[in-house]
Amino acid sequence: MSRPAAAQRWLRGRAIAWAARRQGVDPVPVMLHRRRIYILPTGQGMLYGLSVLAMLLASLNYNNNLGLLLTFLLAGIGVAAMYRCQHNLAGLVVHVQPAPPVFAGETLQFPVLLHHDGGQYRFAISGAAKPVDVPVGRGTIVPIAQPTRRRGRQPLKRFSLSTTFPLGLFRAWVWIETDVAGLAWPRPAAMPAASAPAPAQGVTAGANVAGDDDFAGLRAWREGDSIRHVDWHAVARGRGLLTKQFSAGPPSLEFYDLAALGGLPIEQALSRLARSVLNADAAGSTYGLRLGDRTFGPDSGAAHRERCLSAMALFQV
Amino acid sequence: MTAKALVSEEIVAPGVARQRLLWSLAALLAMLVPALSHTRPWAMALIAALIFWRLGYAYFRLPLPGRLPRGVLTLAALVAIWLTYGTLLGVVAGSALLIVMAGLKLIESHTRRDYFLLLVITLFIGLADFLYAPRVGLAAYMLPALWLTLTALVIVGHGERGMAARQAGRIAASLLLPAVPVAALLFFIFPRIAGPVWHLPSSGGAATGIGDSMAPGSISKLAISSRVAFRVHFDGPPPAHRYWRGPVLHHFSHGVWTRGNTAITSLPQVQLRGAPVQYTITLEPDNHRWLYALAAPATWPDGAVLADDYTLYTEKPIRERRQYTVISYPRAYYGLDLNSANLQRDLQLPPGGNPRTRLLAARWQHNLSTPQEIIQKALNLFRDGDFYYTLKPPPLGKNGIDRFLFETRRGFCGHYASAFAFLMRAAGIPAHVVTGYAGGERNPIDDYWTVRDARAHAWDEVWLKGEGWVRVDPTAVLPPSRISPDAAAAIRAASAGTAGNNQWLRQFNYAWEAANTFWNRWVMSYGPNLQKAAFARLGVDYGSWMSIAMTMLAAFVLIFATVGAWFAWRAWFNRGEPVVRLYAQFCRKLSRVGLHRGRTEGPLDFAARIVQDRPDCASTVNAITGHYVALRYEPNPPRETLRKLATAIANFQPERRI
Numbered sequence: 001m002s003r004p005a006a007a008q009r010w011l012r013g014r015a016i017a018w019a020a021r022r023q024g025v026d027p028v029p030v031m032l033h034r035r036r037i038y039i040l041p042t043g044q045g046m047l048y049g050l051s052v053l054a055m056l057l058a059s060l061n062y063n064n065n066l067g068l069l070l071t072f073l074l075a076g077i078g079v080a081a082m083y084r085c086q087h088n089l090a091g092l093v094v095h096v097q098p099a100p101p102v103f104a105g106e107t108l109q110f111p112v113l114l115h116h117d118g119g120q121y122r123f124a125i126s127g128a129a130k131p132v133d134v135p136v137g138r139g140t141i142v143p144i145a146q147p148t149r150r151r152g153r154q155p156l157k158r159f160s161l162s163t164t165f166p167l168g169l170f171r172a173w174v175w176i177e178t179d180v181a182g183l184a185w186p187r188p189a190a191m192p193a194a195s196a197p198a199p200a201q202g203v204t205a206g207a208n209v210a211g212d213d214d215f216a217g218l219r220a221w222r223e224g225d226s227i228r229h230v231d232w233h234a235v236a237r238g239r240g241l242l243t244k245q246f247s248a249g250p251p252s253l254e255f256y257d258l259a260a261l262g263g264l265p266i267e268q269a270l271s272r273l274a275r276s277v278l279n280a281d282a283a284g285s286t287y288g289l290r291l292g293d294r295t296f297g298p299d300s301g302a303a304h305r306e307r308c309l310s311a312m313a314l315f316q317v
Numbered sequence: 318m319t320a321k322a323l324v325s326e327e328i329v330a331p332g333v334a335r336q337r338l339l340w341s342l343a344a345l346l347a348m349l350v351p352a353l354s355h356t357r358p359w360a361m362a363l364i365a366a367l368i369f370w371r372l373g374y375a376y377f378r379l380p381l382p383g384r385l386p387r388g389v390l391t392l393a394a395l396v397a398i399w400l401t402y403g404t405l406l407g408v409v410a411g412s413a414l415l416i417v418m419a420g421l422k423l424i425e426s427h428t429r430r431d432y433f434l435l436l437v438i439t440l441f442i443g444l445a446d447f448l449y450a451p452r453v454g455l456a457a458y459m460l461p462a463l464w465l466t467l468t469a470l471v472i473v474g475h476g477e478r479g480m481a482a483r484q485a486g487r488i489a490a491s492l493l494l495p496a497v498p499v500a501a502l503l504f505f506i507f508p509r510i511a512g513p514v515w516h517l518p519s520s521g522g523a524a525t526g527i528g529d530s531m532a533p534g535s536i537s538k539l540a541i542s543s544r545v546a547f548r549v550h551f552d553g554p555p556p557a558h559r560y561w562r563g564p565v566l567h568h569f570s571h572g573v574w575t576r577g578n579t580a581i582t583s584l585p586q587v588q589l590r591g592a593p594v595q596y597t598i599t600l601e602p603d604n605h606r607w608l609y610a611l612a613a614p615a616t617w618p619d620g621a622v623l624a625d626d627y628t629l630y631t632e633k634p635i636r637e638r639r640q641y642t643v644i645s646y647p648r649a650y651y652g653l654d655l656n657s658a659n660l661q662r663d664l665q666l667p668p669g670g671n672p673r674t675r676l677l678a679a680r681w682q683h684n685l686s687t688p689q690e691i692i693q694k695a696l697n698l699f700r701d702g703d704f705y706y707t708l709k710p711p712p713l714g715k716n717g718i719d720r721f722l723f724e725t726r727r728g729f730c731g732h733y734a735s736a737f738a739f740l741m742r743a744a745g746i747p748a749h750v751v752t753g754y755a756g757g758e759r760n761p762i763d764d765y766w767t768v769r770d771a772r773a774h775a776w777d778e779v780w781l782k783g784e785g786w787v788r789v790d791p792t793a794v795l796p797p798s799r800i801s802p803d804a805a806a807a808i809r810a811a812s813a814g815t816a817g818n819n820q821w822l823r824q825f826n827y828a829w830e831a832a833n834t835f836w837n838r839w840v841m842s843y844g845p846n847l848q849k850a851a852f853a854r855l856g857v858d859y860g861s862w863m864s865i866a867m868t869m870l871a872a873f874v875l876i877f878a879t880v881g882a883w884f885a886w887r888a889w890f891n892r893g894e895p896v897v898r899l900y901a902q903f904c905r906k907l908s909r910v911g912l913h914r915g916r917t918e919g920p921l922d923f924a925a926r927i928v929q930d931r932p933d934c935a936s937t938v939n940a941i942t943g944h945y946v947a948l949r950y951e952p953n954p955p956r957e958t959l960r961k962l963a964t965a966i967a968n969f970q971p972e973r974r975i
Contacts, residue, residue: 029917031916031917044430044433047433047434047437048437051437051440051441054441055440055441055444058444058448059444059447059448060509060510062408062448062637063509063637063844064447064448064451064637065451065504065840065841065843065844066447066451066455066456066840066841067444067447067448067451068504068507069456069500069504069840070443070444070447070459070463071444072499072500072501072503072504072507073463073493073496073497073499073500074440074496075496075499075500075503076495076496076497076498076499076500076503076876076880077467077492077493077496079495079496079499079876079877079880080491080492080493080495080496080499080880080883080884081492083880083881083883083884084488084491084492084884086884087884087885087887087888090888091888093917120887120888123475123480124475124476124478131476131478136897138949164474165474165475166471166474166475166488166492167467167470167471167474167492168429168433168470168473168474
């Protein structure tokens with residue numbers, strides 16, 4: 001790494017540490033007050049500043065008052081752009097939702113809902129990916145991605161929201177650190193586990209296809225879910241984003257035990273169990289899970305599958 | 318360009334890319350229009366070609382030049398500017414350079430950053446327009462042009478998604494509006510320095526107005542020019558005769574009057590007489606050194622020098638508009654104490670030539686006893702001798718004064734002043750030609766007098782014992798019937814600007830002139846002296862470093878505070894759409910009876926809490942909350958829900974519980 005890059009990284013680390021000391025960990029939702037918004041000129045902003053300076057010198061040199069007026073007008077526009085940039089973030093309310101669980105190695109997507117109770121239309125706010133607009137009175141979701149490596153609870157690391165609106169001369173940003181976490185399930189083994197206990201009753205009667213027939217419950221919102229299925233009443237109650245689930249299909253029965261895989265290291269054993277649970281669930285079977293002295297099921301359906309996977313994610317970590 | 322920028326920019330939709338291009342082009346064209354007056358046609362043709370090329374790429378996939386042809390084009394353009402202007406610096410060459418750079422930037426503009434650079438260059442072109450011709454009309458034009466450029470900057474800054482032009486225009490206005498008072502404040506307080514910091518090629522062109530010599534024909538060119546030479550404001554009633562004295566010409570040879578190079582050693586004395594006249598002149602730059610003034614100036618501005626012939630001049634040519642105040646005594650005697658040695662230069666005549674004129678003068682000198690009689694005799698000759706005033710006199714050639722006096726008898730002020738001075742000198746009376754302006758047109762709107770080039774005039778001064786220099790205007794004795802119609806019409810048209818006889822146009826002209834005068838007096842002339850005077854009026858000595866530093870500091874605090882307050886107010890003012898405002902009103906009503914909503918409490922939670930605490934309000938609160946939640950969170954709430962919410966909240970009067 002080159003020296004300037006190292007220096008920049010060091011400076012950034014110091015700045016983040018300082019901001020963390022100043023702000024601490026925020027309870028959700030976070031209201032973006034002006035005092036926690038940081039702002040610095042961008043490269044374009046520096047160029048703009050230098051240009052205004054050059055115009056000032058030229059106007060002074062020619063004793064040209066009209067040139068001076070133009071220069072001062074541009075300086076004023078720069079100041080206005082700075083405040084406008086800050087106000088583009090100020091007053092936003094950030095609801096950080098727990099990310100839907102993923103398998104270890106996949107990327108958690110924390111849906112961060114931005115909204116504001118009034119104020120102006122907010123333009124081009126960047127989280128991790130593309131910038132989004134936040135219209136008045138309507139929430140907008142910015143997914144914050146966080147890759148995972150191991151199973152278990154995955155606290156959302158500090159992330160930033162930033163904007164260079166309106167002219168790209170300044171970048172205003174906030175650092176947000178909350179106690180919200182996601183969950184990484186054990187990574188399922190590559191192949192169906194041959195040594196896994198055979199299903200007690202292996203009749204499959206069609207895949208359990210998520211459909212629109214019957215209301216089957218709620219689950220956490222994931223990217224890609226139809227916005228029509230979001231339970232807005234739950235949002236209003238502060239329960240976070242939940243998707244209404246609808247399903248159809250009859251159940252069947254299977255049973256899995258961690259103790260039966262006693263010879264394997266725990267992570268491998270959990271991987272195999274995860275694979276088994278997934279296979280059984282995909283087959284629409286009714287199945288149960290035993291982890292040490294805890295038993296789940298027998299049962300079927302998405303909720304049961306997730307209960308099993310979550311228990312495995314948190315088992316002995 | 319980094320790989321990352323490439324990736325993020327390549328996904329720009331064609332519509333957005335064209336929107337960016339068109340708005341940036343519109344801004345560029347707006348700034349180019351005023352540059353037409355000071356840019357060579359080849360540079361304009363080049364940028365026009367590059368613009369069409371870029372448009373061809375955007376609409377018809379016409380291939381753009383690669384890096385090498387662009388480099389060659391850049392180099393060729395630089396060489397062309399060097400060859401055309403002889404420099405790359407200064408306003409005119411610099412402006413051409415900027416225009417060429419803008420064109421070359423345009424054909425390689427694809428990313429947000431490219432367009433940003435292009436728009437910065439555009440702003441510089443606007444600055445060059447101002448530096449070249451700081452006019453009130455241009456300033457009025459520049460404000461919308463700046464707005465357009467800002468709109469383009471907002472659109473470009475918004476990245477790959479583009480933005481509706483109306484919205485971008487509104488945002489640009491919201492940035493421009495608070496910048497106006499900031500600019501005004503900075504303009505007032507920013508410390509001005511006298512004179513240029515370093516010398517660059519001058520922004521002005523050739524010298525205009527009255528030169529330092531008078532050859533046949535030199536003034537007739539001015540007589541048909543409507544250029545404003547200067548504007549005058551009298552503090553008090555204007556004097557009856559308004560002869561604005563410019564360069565005084567002492568030396569005559571080969572038909573040409575020049576200032577000569579003999580100066581007298583001591584400044585002649587003035588004997589003040591009569592009432593003083595105080596006036597302020599705003600002189601347009603003409604690249605000469607004269608400061609025009611009425612006869613016998615008694616006080617004059619700093620930086621001006623009083624010459625031995627009672628004219629004022631500056632040390633350097635006047636390249637910027639200049640304002641100065643003079644007090645003159647029109648009836649003062651000046652040059653009373655001149656002795657025969659000092660008067661020699663105003664008796665000078667070339668050794669030979671014009672024999673008939675010399676003979677006539679010698680006869681007068683012999684036959685008449687006093688100089689006054691000789692002067693009267695000469696004036697009678699012009700008045701009664703069939704002399705005509707015309708702007709197109711026949712050519713004179715050698716012995717021009719003989720030919721004019723005895724043969725052609727047609728000429729304009731220069732001919733009469735020249736012939737009169739020659740006659741006087743030949744008759745032994747010290748005389749010289751004075752050039753300058755006579756008269757002026759009063760603007761009834763602001764009481765400023767406009768003096769145009771059409772008013773350029775030449776007259777004489779003769780020296781009389783006991784009176785000093787006395788003004789004689791030989792042209793003035795011609796009866797109006799002998800002024801040729803074409804000269805009269807030309808002078809009338811030029812002296813009234815372009816208005817002619819149209820009453821409305823004339824009124825408009827007066828108003829425009831008044832705006833110009835106001836602008837020149839209060840904006841354009843605001844320099845080190847006016848700034849010091851303005852601060853002195855506020856009780857601040859704006860000369861010390863300390864006072865400048867403190868004022869600038871205070872200004873910066875003030876600027877940041879006001880712009881910050883402006884945006885805070887805006888945020889407060891636009892604190893919500895109707896639904897949000899109505900709900901806030903509902904919450905205020907509840908607050909008044911002691912039910913406060915938590916900062917992050919959801920509306921349904923809040924409603925549930927109220928229903929528990931205050932069952933008496935339950936139905937109304939539930940209804941209002943239901944409407945509100947529907948309006949905020951349902952995709953397509955029925956239209957009448959908003960009206961229902963408004964009515965319900967308006968009628969909601971929770972009772973204070975005892």
